[in-house]
Amino acid sequence: MSQPFLKIEGLTKRFAGSGGAPDFTVFENIFFGIEKGEFACIIGHSGCGKTTILNVLAGLDEATEGGVVMGGREIAGPSLERGVVFQSHALLPWLTALGNVAFGVRSRWPQWSSKQIEAHSIRYLEMVGLGGALHKKPAELSGGMKQRVGIARAFAIEPKMLLLDEPFGALDALTRGTIQDELLSIVQATHQTVFMITHDVDEAILLADKVLLMSNGPYAKIAEIVEITMPRDRTRATVHHDPQYYRIRNHLVDFLVNRSKTYAGEQGDDPVHPPVVRPGLDGGAQVVPLAKTPTPSDQASPGPALRNASN
Amino acid sequence: MKPTSFWAAPILSVLFFGLFVGIWHFSTQQTLGEVTVDPEYAALIGAQAATGGQSAMPGPLDVGAKLWEHIRDPFYDRGTNDKGIGTQLIYSIGRVLIGFALAALVAIPLGFVIGMSPLIYKALDPFIQVLKPISPLAWMPLALYTIKDSNISAVFVIFICSLWPMLVNTAFGVASVRKDWLNVARTLEVSSLRTAFQVILPAAAPTIMTGMRISVGIAWLVIVAAEMLVGGTGIGYFVWNEWNNLSITNIISAILLIGLVGMMLDTMLAQLARAVTYKE
Numbered sequence: 028m029s030q031p032f033l034k035i036e037g038l039t040k041r042f043a044g045s046g047g048a049p050d051f052t053v054f055e056n057i058f059f060g061i062e063k064g065e066f067a068c069i070i071g072h073s074g075c076g077k078t079t080i081l082n083v084l085a086g087l088d089e090a091t092e093g094g095v096v097m098g099g100r101e102i103a104g105p106s107l108e109r110g111v112v113f114q115s116h117a118l119l120p121w122l123t124a125l126g127n128v129a130f131g132v133r134s135r136w137p138q139w140s141s142k143q144i145e146a147h148s149i150r151y152l153e154m155v156g157l158g159g160a161l162h163k164k165p166a167e168l169s170g171g172m173k174q175r176v177g178i179a180r181a182f183a184i185e186p187k188m189l190l191l192d193e194p195f196g197a198l199d200a201l202t203r204g205t206i207q208d209e210l211l212s213i214v215q216a217t218h219q220t221v222f223m224i225t226h227d228v229d230e231a232i233l234l235a236d237k238v239l240l241m242s243n244g245p246y247a248k249i250a251e252i253v254e255i256t257m258p259r260d261r262t263r264a265t266v267h268h269d270p271q272y273y274r275i276r277n278h279l280v281d282f283l284v285n286r287s288k289t290y291a292g293e294q295g296d297d298p299v300h301p302p303v304v305r306p307g308l309d310g311g312a313q314v315v316p317l318a319k320t321p322t323p324s325d326q327a328s329p330g331p332a333l334r335n336a337s338n
Numbered sequence: 339m340k341p342t343s344f345w346a347a348p349i350l351s352v353l354f355f356g357l358f359v360g361i362w363h364f365s366t367q368q369t370l371g372e373v374t375v376d377p378e379y380a381a382l383i384g385a386q387a388a389t390g391g392q393s394a395m396p397g398p399l400d401v402g403a404k405l406w407e408h409i410r411d412p413f414y415d416r417g418t419n420d421k422g423i424g425t426q427l428i429y430s431i432g433r434v435l436i437g438f439a440l441a442a443l444v445a446i447p448l449g450f451v452i453g454m455s456p457l458i459y460k461a462l463d464p465f466i467q468v469l470k471p472i473s474p475l476a477w478m479p480l481a482l483y484t485i486k487d488s489n490i491s492a493v494f495v496i497f498i499c500s501l502w503p504m505l506v507n508t509a510f511g512v513a514s515v516r517k518d519w520l521n522v523a524r525t526l527e528v529s530s531l532r533t534a535f536q537v538i539l540p541a542a543a544p545t546i547m548t549g550m551r552i553s554v555g556i557a558w559l560v561i562v563a564a565e566m567l568v569g570g571t572g573i574g575y576f577v578w579n580e581w582n583n584l585s586i587t588n589i590i591s592a593i594l595l596i597g598l599v600g601m602m603l604d605t606m607l608a609q610l611a612r613a614v615t616y617k618e
């Protein structure tokens with residue numbers, strides 16, 4: 028049994044109820060792992076606790092119970108080993124694009140000269156196509172450009188892992204597509220380990236090696252781990268030609284539309300080992316019908332899906 | 339709305355000024371001719387003062403001539419009670435700047451601490467709320483009694499009145515720095531000192547500058563009154579002294595200059611504020 032690079036064990040988040048109200052349990056008993064170089068997306072309805080999980084991974088928030096181990100060490104507090112791309116880009120508005128990236132680089136390599144820091148920062152800004160906007164302030168950049176600076180800032184510190192919270196949620200579809208392509212090529216080149224929140228099913232299929240499906244809160248759980256079995260060298264232009272694409276897509280949409288609401292009530296699955304499914308490999312006959320109502324046995328036997336790959 | 343020309347407002351300003359000066363000129367001219375002095379009053383204040391131009395309301399030409407006189411020789415010194423208006427203004431500006439600088443030295447670091455710590459904020463809030471509305475002049479007797487130096491007492495009064503706006507604004511600016519920006523610094527493992535100077539300070543700078551601008555405005559208002567009380571030097575003392583001399587022209591000249599210096603101080607801080615403002 029090899030340990031995954033990142034291991035989330037029994038993560039639970041409760042908020043104390045005010046004025047005699049019972050505690051509010053956002054999620055409970057979350058277990059999953061991410062391998063080195065793996066791209067994991069998490070999908071779930073708003074409010075199920077995705078951002079909370081990401082903040083715990085970032086070290087910005089603390090879980091009520093459970094813990095996270097990365098590379099054999101327990102996560103306690105934020106670290107340069109994990110780069111974060113915030114949903115609201117969170118650029119410092121008084122610094123230029125270059126200044127924002129250099130701000131992190133200086134912290135990562137304090138012994139570097141200003142020349143080195145600048146050269147390194149420029150390299151990462153050029154990587155996201157912002158070589159021409161180095162000296163612009165965030166207010167002078169479009170939403171997509173701001174998010175690119177955020178991505179460059181996170182990549183530039185060369186973290187062991189990247190955490191992205193709906194990074195493209197506020198962008199128009201066209202810009203989102205372009206940046207997805209950029210992110211895809213960077214990740215394919217660098218083999219970066221990534222944990223990303225998204226509410227966009229197509230984005231998850233394009234980018235991820237596996238998609239964690241989260242049921243609705245309160246008491247949200249990891250309902251299923253969907254492996255994206257299509258070859259890794261996907262591109263946005265061709266990915267939907269793959270016959271697996273729609274099988275996976277239907278499976279994800281079906282979960283979000285039908286099964287995510289009722290899942291929390293079901294006790295059929297072992298939370299430590301959420302079922303791992305590969306809807307892409309199901310073959311034509313095994314496409315999950317959209318209208319199918321969920322029963323515990325559905326999750327237990329989705330075709331040739333493998334269970335418990337996480338250990 | 340039609341776009342107005344760049345010159346429309348300045349031309350209108352000049353027009354209003356002309357109108358004001360005109361009305362002033364004609365109204366003072368009339369009273370000058372009709373003035374009839376109660377003989378008893380004349381005896382009381384001296385015949386020359388009662389009938390001559392000095393006690394009557396001067397016209398704009400008199401004030402203009404007086405101003406020109408002051409501007410030509412602002413720094414003359416003919417004894418303790420007769421110094422040039424420029425010298426007096428410099429005394430006042432000096433007191434304001436010293437008191438203001440001392441207040442900034444106390445208020446900005448203290449405001450930082452208060453803004454960072456909700457506990458200290460709550461603990462100090464009652465004191466601030468009670469001390470803030472006290473007229474700075476109410477401190478004057480206490481200051482004179484304890485410090486026993488009128489000059490330092492005036493500076494102390496300026497210090498006290500400049501303190502609160504800067505303190506409150508700094509605390510507020512620091513407390514309302516966006517959580518996202520602090521989280522960025524945390525995830526990048528930026529040291530607390532660097533976070534304070536490179537994230538919190540620039541983020542709160544516009545709010546702090548607003549506090550400084552309010553402070554310097556109040557300080558300039560208060561210095562005139564404070565100097566009337568402590569006497570000796572300064573533009574406030576000058577005004578009071580000229581009132582004793584019954585030189586209305588000098589008083590009006592001083593009033594004009596007080597306004598101009600106040601505007602200058604405000605413009606300087608506005609310029610500084612513009613330099614630290616950022617667009618989100």
Ligand SMILES: Nc1ncnc2c1ncn2[C@@H]1O[C@H](COP(=O)(O)OP(=O)(O)O)[C@@H](O)[C@H]1O
Binds near residue numbers: 042075
């Ligand atoms: N301070 C808090 N007190 C109580 N409930 C909170 C607090 N912060 C977040 N929550 C709740 O936690 C849940 C998860 O929030 P979040 O992680 O942001 O969800 P997501 O990112 O999946 O949309 C939400 O239902 C929210 O109402």
Ligand SMILES: [Mg+2]
Binds near residue numbers: 077078
């Ligand atoms: Mg969220």
